Amino acid sequence: MIDCTDERRRAEVRARERNGIDAVSVSDDRRTLTVLFFGKAPEDLAPVNFRIDGGRRITGIVVVAAELCVSDDPDFADGVRLRVDRPGDLSTYRLCVVEAGPVGNPGTKPYPGFDPRYACVDFTFTSCDDLDCAPADDCPQQTVPEPEIDYLSKDYASFRQLMLDRLSLTMPAWTERHVPDVGITLVELLAYEGDRLGYQQDAVGTEAYLDTARLRVSVRRHARLVDYFMHDGCSARAWVCLEADEQAELPEGAFRFASLPDGVLLDEGPVLQESDLERPGMPRYEMFEPVHTEPLQLRPAHNRISLWTWGDQECRLPKGATSATLADPDRALRLTAGDVLVFEEVVGAKTGLPADADHTHRQAVRLTSVTETTDELYCRSLIEVTWAREDALAFSLCVNARGGVDCTEYEVGVARGNVVLVEHGARIDWCGDAPEHHDVPPPEGTEPGCPDPVDFGCPDEARPARRPGYPPLPVRFRPELKHRPVTQSAPFPLPADVAAAQARWLVALPDRVRARLTRLWRAGGPLSDVDFEFVATVFGAKLVEKIDLRTHPRRALRYLLARFGDLLETKLARVRQLIDRARAGYVLTEANEGWEIGQSWGGDEGAALDENSSAFRGAAGPATQPDPRAALPAVTVTDRHGEIWLPRRDLLDSGPADRDFVGELDDEGAVVLRFGDGRNGAEYPLGGTLTASLRVGTGVAGNVGREAINRIVLCRVSVGGIRVVRNPLPANGGADPEPVSEVRARAPQEARHRLLRAITAEDYATLAGQTPGVQRAAADLRWTGSWYEAQVGVDPLGAEVASEWLLDEVRAGLYPYRRIGHDLAVSSATLVPLDLVVHVEVRPEYLAAHVRVAVRRVLAAFFAPDNLTFGTPVRISQVVAVVASVPGVRHAEVTKLQRLFGPPGTALDTGVLPIGPLEVAQLDDDPSRPENGRLTLDLAGGR
Template sequence: MNTPGDRRQALRQSTTLNGIDFIRVDATQTKLEVHFLNPVPGRNQLRSTVKDPRISGGDAIPTVPVRPITDADWSQNPGEPPVLTLRVPAPGDFSQYTLSLGGELLDPFFSRATFSFKANCDSRLDCEQPPEECALELPPPPPIDYLAKDFASFRKALSDFSAQRHPEWQERSEADFGVMFLESLSSLADDLSYLQDRIAAEASLDTATQRRSLVRHARLVDYEPRPIMTAQAWLWLEVTKSGPLPAGLPVSALGPDGERIDFETGRGLADTQTYPVDPRWNPGKLEPYAWDDSERCLPAGATELWLQGDGLGLFAEQWLLIDTEPRTGGNESIRALVRLTEIQEGSDPLFGDTKLTRVSWRAEDALARDHDLTRTHVRGNLVPVTQGRRFRESFIVEGAPSGERQSALVRTGLNGTPQVLFPLAQAPLAWHPSSEDADSPAQPELSVVRQDEDPPEPWSWQRSLLDAGSFETVFTVDPIRYRPVGLRHPDGTVSMDYDGDGETLRFGDGVFGEMPDEGAVFEVTYRTSVGAAGNVAADSITLVDPNGPLGEWATQAGNPFPAEGGADAESAESVRRLAPEAFRARRLNAVRPEDYDAAAESLPWVQRAGTVARYTGSWHTVFTAVDPLGSEVLAPEQHLELAILLGRRRIAGHEVYTSAPRYVSLDLEVFVCARPEAFQGDVEEAVLEVLSDKRLRNGRTGFFHVDRFSFGTPLERSVLEKEIQLAHGVAGVRDVRYRRRGFTAGLVALPETLTVGTDEILRVDNNPSRPERGSIKVIVEGGK
């Protein structure tokens, strides 16, 4: 059987047949030179038989017409094949066209040829078309088990494949190389399958288990999972010498399991200030002074106290502890922390000019409960303490470690840039709330200083390096851990790999944060925390090491109040539940009246807010009034803060107007029956006390205290009579009459529920100097 290559050679040897050899297109693309294979002598005979030229096969131009053939279109040099010149009105497109010629002297196979009108266009591609080859017959693909996910199933799948493709190989010995290679591939596939499952699990918030994945998913919706927060407390000291006490001195407490819980003086790792201490402020040195036996009670709301002696060295802004021991058989100490504003020395001339010192403190530190001066002691030497234990490490970037200095972990990051990492050896890292803004994320108890600079250069922490400039010396903390794997290299470095949750410092890449230079030496100081276990009870932080740094200063210590603020890291379940809803938890716009109320109540000094929206004739106006906590008067700075807050959240086109609340003043007449053994004056005094707007001596508040009623709070007669019944000597309530000042002239019976408007607040101050704020008149019947 002849092949296509043999046919061309056979046609060249023929004396009767001819065929097309190739086609050449000129520069105008309108003239085609058709070259034939054989230089046949019968040119006239060939000229008379070639006819019907057709050009077809185009894409945009399917066919191209050819002008009729004339004798002038033929040419032939002596001893060479003839050439036929064809002309077309216009060139074709970029497709491959086929020229077909009819004629008896043309071989059927070589009577047509493919060409391109654009053959003369510049191109770096080979114009010769590769020969067509038939596709090889492949064996049928083996069946694929897509449920194969472990070593055994992969081994079975490869065994079935080898039996189908290589039936002659039947070796199954475990020592055979083929079997060993098969099992090695199965093991590798098992590892890759596990890695795929882990990556797929970490790609979703619902299935992620690694802390790093949870944090990154949560940050996509602006939710910052809570890290381990460190606890803080106040500590009193019994010191042996005076002077500035530095921060960072260790003290500890015993936990429920007997483990030591470490604390340090100061408000955190960044606290470098000193705290004044003096033996004159030790326990038992500052004792209160009562001018008379009738003044042995320091009442609630007090802001000053007399102390025995002078020359005590007290100063403004100093913290003092007022500690009242429990009564005999009691178990509760009454303690208050106050910050001094004024110190004044004096004397008692009646008892031999007894030296005294009067101390005053801030109004916000006013005593909340009564203190019995016969059981009260005053203590100084107060310092804050923070839970945690301090560690210090040093590392070098891309250098050989030496001594205690480690080598940083350098990996290839995005775009091929080096990524400098340093995993902390101790965990978990302590975090504390930001002192500037309560809504800002927590900050780590961490200090990073570059030591090879002169002077040493501190680097600052940033939550995300995406917010850093290319020259900012910052770093961030990733919740991941790396551990050494393998043997130590000859240069002293150790290979490290990912090992789950922990803390690792990550530096910038030169685009987002500055990249540390090669050979840079850093020193890292950080503190670890026990989280919620650091919230120890009062009087628990008492362990002072006499041989430690604090032992040089103090012999005894104690925390008057429980430590607070410590918290464990937020659980994965909590992150999954709260992160998707975090952006809805705090709205930054206000549409409905309740939205304005919620925005106003977010201020710490607002007890409750009331909002009414009205159309004023020109535009919509929102009127918001607030009930300030512990006061009836809105300070100018509070009014401004409220107006700015609501102005940022209002709807465009709506005006916001903030105003003071509307108070409803009531005049009450209360008719009570006294017990037979009670004096009428005592009963009247007791009723006025329980219905007052003051804070009572037992720590409770009077019925008409400013914080008890807010916008729209009604007056329930049953609740009022219940409070009156609790007064000393009251046998019963006969009647209660009322009058709304400014609305009604006479008093009428108090209904079961006295309602007020949503922007109104009930007020009964019973202050004779301010009768317009309401009054109470008690009529006692019976008794003595």
């Protein structure tokens, strides 16, 4: 029988629904045969329809029983289980399905419906577990020896030489080596393509790992996998002060600023038009644009604001001050909460000359409250202003002084208004200029001349081809922006800062309402319609009518003030819920929470909760210190449907409907836009034109010095009266893109230095110490009998006892980091008052009273709140050293050192007074508060 390896007849038999034997298997006892057919088994098969021939030692094997095995699944073939009279030997047998012969014996003709070729099959009565049952190949295919190829060839020269050597063997008659020859041309073309493919393979392997990646985009994505945000630079920011001779308003988006070198365009003054910068021969300059797109009000009264000293001279605004009094003689100041003032020393404190002014004594602060008041003694109108704790003065500002040649009085420190926050970079579509346009490839199958999308092969390389029956490959539209360097701008204000400011505003809401009621009660007169409506909104119309507010306002207001907490218990509870939500980082909106506050506490309070208000932009200091890792490309994209797409750090949190994209900086300094895939971020709509509005200018080039920003550039508007444009403080925050080498070194280790969960007591202390206003913090885990409680002690900066607002902020900051199952208790540090007695021997030539004052002064500095912290022991040797350093002290000795309230202890014997981990030593030496520590000096000698 012929033996073929390609059995095409088998497939043809199946296709025409003819039957045949597909396979035969033998049981372990070699008495049962299982026969599988191509299709359904005939129902009338009997043992006489099976014939077994062959065998060497054992022949004449007969089938004694046949059992049909019918499958219920139409996709599976049927079979039959045969029982033979005895097992066969190891030789080959042949099983056939035949018609029954005479006298009930098997015949020789194939059974009706069975194909003659597949009516019989060869088999053996042994398994192939230990034997090789595959038939030997009697006609093996002839193999051609593989050519000897140098697989180390990877570049153009080696590929070219490899092909020429191979051609010399296969075509020895071809000896042409001239460049114009078509054979040499083909060899060099293939060598070039091989070199390109080899480089691509090497690049794929190289860019697959952080340690070997060289492309900036690859390193950026590798670092993102370990939560390291590689930054692409950041634009600098600065505060610009303007001085105007008349009141004016600069329209939104119609002005920006420039830093021109000295001597350029001096005739035009500080105000320029956009066309003035297009003159030939203009030197290099940097452009700055306002961070907030809003109109700017210029008022002459804000040019220079004097600080009121209440008639005293030689006054200073101390370091750490958060409030000041401003002179407003004509009530022309229009300052509100959220405005920025720049405190500046304009002349020297000793000479009164502008050249001697200390230029480091300049600082911007953002006002948190503005209150009008009056100095009745001098009949002067004043304004009390306060600013945030983060903007506390970093220096002592001299307000006025007496000096100079004539010993006259002069003003040293002033405040500047008309301040605007600007950022380095210039919009390319400003003042009517056109934005960038990029052609978007059309959807698949709509290109002119392209075959139907189900056909294979499309001549446009921008559209990948697809095979019939397979889904289309996605089109990755990643345009590269033409302008560079694209501005990298950090968001301002941060949502967390806005939410924190809203939380502080809500905390003071009940006090503001109570203060307004108190003012109305003290006024004693009838209420106006506005005041009556306010009280009715807060307490309800029914209660106001019940207490007869219209007829007896003073008595009714006194009742409301006395029961303020009881009457407004539900509203105060809701305010506390909103405070907790804001402290958790959620920004409250005017449309939702603002409307609710307006319905409960008055329309003015609800309108003040606007998330875009300047009062919620945070302190002025951090505004010029942007975080480069939070910076994003200053690019907005408009698609053909008019929808706006915004930049994001990544698309991991973007959904299929979010119009987000990622701007990646490549090694050439260009920004490439990457859109979503339909799961992480929306896919960009194909077809039409992409419009990109962007700003250009970033990096350290924007870190210009003070007084460098000296021009305002207007667009198609005319504003008169602007006489001075300047930045009193240098621009800060500009940074170049982070080098790839630094990312490789920092990214693997960054996660180990970032604390994201509080597990141990040290974790709680570290996270609590990051809260502004906290000098140090300590923590301890205490077992309550059922679970652990994290007890956190706070040592405030510049104070002995932490205020309630500081404890609330620490508690709110720790709560997201605490371990599940840990209770949290935050309190001020436990103060340990000391009882200290020091014996001092004074030198004969010194006055004892002067030495006493000096010793008390140095010990007060030694026991200052900021010098002592949690667990700091008090050492006798340090106290003696401090006292002995005072001039006039010949000998010092500590005769008593112990806790003011408690047993004497052993400090004099051991030389150390131990302090607990959550305790802080205290020695105020205040006679009016002896419970805060007592210092006794025993002086001997002196005069």
